[in-house]
Amino acid sequence: MRDFALAPPAVSPLTGGLADHIFEAADQDPTLPMLARRDPVTGAWQEVTAVEVRDQVSDLAKGLVSAGVSPGHRVALMARTRYEWTVLCHALWAVGAEVVPIHPTSSREQVAHILRDSGCVGVAVEDEQSVMTVGSVCASLPRLRHVWQLDAGALQDLVERGASIPLTTVDSLRRIVLPDSTAVVAYTSGTGGRPLGCALSHRGLASNCDTLLAGWRHTVVPPGGQGSVLAFLPFSHVYGLMVQNLCIRGGLLLGHQPDPSAEPLAEALRSFRPTYVCAVPSFFEKLYKRFLRTAQESGRGPLFERAARTAREFALATERQRLGRGAGPGLELRVQHALYERTVYRQMRAELGGRVMRGTSGGSPLGRDLALFFEGIGLYVNDGYGLTESSGGITAQPPGREKSGTVGRPLPGVEVRVAEDGEILVSGPTVFQGYVGQEAATRAVLHGGWLATGDLGRLDTEGYLSITGRKKDVIVTSAGNSVAPAPLEQRLRMHPLIHEAVVVGDDRPCVGALITLDPEFLAFWRGGLGLQGDAPMREDREEIALRDEIARAVAAVNSTVSRAESIRVFRILPHTFDHVHELLTPSLKVRRDAVVQHYAADIDAMYEARTRSTPTFPQAEILAWDDADDVFR
Template identity: 30%
Template structure:
């Protein structure tokens, strides 16, 4: 029998594995751990503490923090009393935090530290209580403020009577959380997701994706405020009894991979792009022999992957996809190449899940080739989030997989992907107009253009609003081109522009981690990143990288010019969303004059040539 709510889901796991580690996190340079039983007891104390403060059913409680045990404790504690959590990205500036708190009618906020606390105090949202997880030594709380330890202590002295009876009454239709969209095209909307929305997605993912087992160890580095991490990296592992280890930060991910040695990993495409670029750079800087061996090994892996795609299901299940000679070569390639790359990721990963953005097919095939299965999926905050994913048996690179077994998907006449089913949101909080605009009956408009292939695997082309229409009448899907260019180890992110122009150009944000050492090796000794980007050899390098990575595209899809942006695009600067997606309108507005000048210069050059020819 299926659980009625997320708390009941966790309760079942706690009863199965009370002494098993549920979470691991770094503290004072050493990984600490907590068992499922202790985790559950702390949830009870926190729930009692929240109730003692007056929090009740349908009250909104914000969580403004990086991932840590108290994030999950707060999440389940709030859920157990029927309250609604409002996760907020800790990277957001104070004014955006204040907007979310007001938009969701937040009554209480649980914050990580003094930095996040100050964001609450800087605004004028009607937050009645602030709870700080890690207070400073000189922490001086105001009225209705306390530390997380004090919250738990108050709860242990004022336990909720009939707590289990209370949370068992919570049904699947009860709102669990309000998650705000990233706001790439305007003000963020608060997506209302119920217990049932999440549970239906957890159940579908377990059926379709990597079959998690209690012995698995998952590394979590995306913030829990990200809906993909919350469902795939938090609720799903907890439903099985998996141990979750938190990475310290995105900057320490490589060290944490080696320390934790996870068996499964969920990530947005950017991490896989960085790993791929780093491996390619190491090979490019290696000896000719090393390059030859590596390329041979990848070819063997790709041959195995092609057989995997074409083999009958029974052969896949039994592992009989390689003839004797290919198996012999594959074992040699595994020893010489695959194991060395795997060791950089901890050496034990049996499956990786990519979501939150489109993964370049060549990168996906590369990981499959070196025996690191990568399963790409697709979804939205509004769908809790997974709509499709590649199954472990026959994952097809270049697609986002097959539709979840409890969802329906159809392609509209204009190519837009529509979806309906139990994981689709209940609507936008306090925004009936936006809710009505995104629904057509019970079908939700995703805003993405996609197509289903002959095997019913979905391929996402681009955002509907991002399709560029050139003055020549040609349509350009920029995301595919951007992903191809981003394969370069010298390029962090790319933005294709050119709507209603004759041709497209690209704005390039360099990967300074690789570009600066390259510049030094090529005689550019000093200067700021902006100054280095103005050197001709750097411009030539980026132009060549863009050219080489877009060779397979049609001529009208190839950028006619690459413009280096010397300043880094960041969340704080407003160019990126908290999940590191580009805010296209913000970037285009910021560099509007630059873009206009580039097209004007090219137009003037054409007119000058025409004048000379006519003369």
């Protein structure tokens, strides 16, 4: 094994709970804008100062006390990323309660399991539909005493109910919260079996945030100004919680965007104008495809392709220079880059509000080509790594020594090892306290202070970590070939038409893939074909053209791997994956086991079709890589 660890920076040790910073900030800089919320009528962003946030948290905390919420009680928050989530979360922490996040699209069975397993005494939901979901399982939840509906004014009712409670009561409760007290019970999204509740302490959640702020805060804050982040990731996931805590503890203006779908999010980014973007790889993949589609629709597709190629070349030369491996971009490349900066790159950054300095991608690895593209257009995306059991961050890119294609180096104070079988092991102050009520499961992942992450990776000679996949996701074909699906899936998703890809092949003769198409780009692509003829004939020709286009995408991916790893059969599915069938996690990662189970019949049909026919492709480059099959629903 090899391990790497950096010396921890000088950060003040946590002496209380996470809610304390709200009160400390109000005392130190009462007029500092802390949160921003949208006017329900005009849609304009309104800043809320530190002292105003503190007063709202205090008033709500008094209401919780009046409702009987006590230290150690667990209360679930089942809502989208919205202003009330942050205020209620800190009010719960202020009275010593533990927050149990639940994704708002969770099924009835998931909600019942989490509320029962955690023993929640209350749950805050958004709307009537969520009230009905909780109500349908209340009979099996003897500890549940409160259901608060945010859209029905429940928080204001709590404030009024707690008006007679003295503020000193909240102060007394807040001061007895210890750093090692449990702050959050976060249920892992999991791909198989029921999710487990990870107990995360106040210290653990604060530690990686304070470490990041000590070493990376300057990358978020513009000179002479205040940094700002628009939160649109779900707070039901540890990554979203980490974004919230980074902003509160770092004095960054925090805005909330409940609807993460394309158009509402794009409008919110343009109007809020953040200085930093925290997202998952799919966000950056979709943003790239949006740039490409917009350029093609305006007849500037070739210009975009040249600008994108220049951006990658410029970023690659810059990376070599900062790592001491080259002289940097040459004169001709600098001139080309400067030209595209004026004509292309600046317009792209304007889609994010025009003030974004950098970004972070988490949840799963970001492709190297995509990372180089964004760096080249003036938006470096820090690809980091973390998981629920580590309270979030484990690694980050060291400022001035960033290396695209990796997830950076271990955060100061965190140790990372790679075991002989490739599994990543982690040790440090952010490692979780254990799975609630699941001692055997806890022992299975904690060994002598080391957390077995279940992820596979490798450390290079400079301590940079690369993620190669999940240990349990490795595919073993019937011929005994082991294949890591993540790199193949990542490359497939870079094609504009491909939305998601799930590589399969366990106990099968070869590797296969289930592919979904991007609805927006598919519509644009169909319009660009310009096919003539009656509807049936046109549809048949479109299907053939689409089949050939996806086959080319598969061929391009296969050219980067060995024959044993190549995708020999694929199937295009009629719909994208969604939360309705529980095929996606709250952080938008595909639940691989759920997809394989849901599409079992399609997978069987895909392999059966391969044994019945051997298709031919008109393109020589497709024939070059092997006899891959393509199968449609």
